[in-house]
Amino acid sequence: xxKHKEKKSKKDSSVPDNEEESAVDTPGSSQEDKSGxxxxxxxxxxxxxxxxxxxxRKRISRERDEWYQNANEELIIALLPVLDHxxxxxxxxxxxxxxxxxxxxxxxxxxQLEQTLSTxxxxxxxxxxxxxxxxxxxxxxYVPSEEHPVDTVIAxxxxxYKLGEKLIRPAQVVVSSGSSEKDSAxxxxxxxxxxxxxxx
Numbered sequence: 319x320x321k322h323k324e325k326k327s328k329k330d331s332s333v334p335d336n337e338e339e340s341a342v343d344t345p346g347s348s349q350e351d352k353s354g355x356x357x358x359x360x361x362x363x364x365x366x367x368x369x370x371x372x373x374x375r376k377r378i379s380r381e382r383d384e385w386y387q388n389a390n391e392e393l394i395i396a397l398l399p400v401l402d403h404x405x406x407x408x409x410x411x412x413x414x415x416x417x418x419x420x421x422x423x424x425x426x427x428x429x430q431l432e433q434t435l436s437t438x439x440x441x442x443x444x445x446x447x448x449x450x451x452x453x454x455x456x457x458x459x460y461v462p463s464e465e466h467p468v469d470t471v472i473a474x475x476x477x478x479y480k481l482g483e484k485l486i487r488p489a490q491v492v493v494s495s496g497s498s499e500k501d502s503a504x505x506x507x508x509x510x511x512x513x514x515x516x517x518x
């Protein structure tokens with residue numbers, strides 16, 4: 319009788335063990351189910367951080383390039399009068415027939431300065447004989463000309479310059495207003511047309 323009760327108690331004690339095992343297994347399975355969405359959240363957050371860092375890197379690089387270009391622009395604009403004086407000095411030396419070695423020395427220094435500035439994308443604007451372009455030229459006066467058509471640059475009084483695609487100084491030019499005789503003939507013809515229309 320005692321043995322029967324002992325066996326029964328052992329059998330009863332084994333039941334809770336199975337229930338505990340099943341209770342332990344259930345939470346474990348739910349954690350595995352949640353690990354998928356959590357990993358996706360971390361991955362999405364990592365991708366956002368990478369995108370933000372890439373945008374930050376591009377912005378810093380762009381701002382650095384803009385600062386570098388602005389710094390170069392200020393320096394180059396300050397050097398443009400030096401180029402002007404070199405050019406005027408060469409013309410004056412040639413006009414007064416200064417010793418050729420002096421002229422060659424001036425020309426060599428002037429050429430080296432131009433080449434150095436060209437490495438920073440400085441480009442001269444040569445307007446002589448070109449059509450007048452208000453986007454690149456600054457007309458200081460208009461004069462009649464029998465040889466040059468209307469709106470043609472007759473002379474360039476100061477060279478213009480571009481820094482890359484940006485105009486940093488327009489060329490100062492003298493522009494042809496055309497033949498005075500031709501202009502008067504056109505005005506006379508227009509007045510005749512107006513007279514005919516008035517008579518009608």
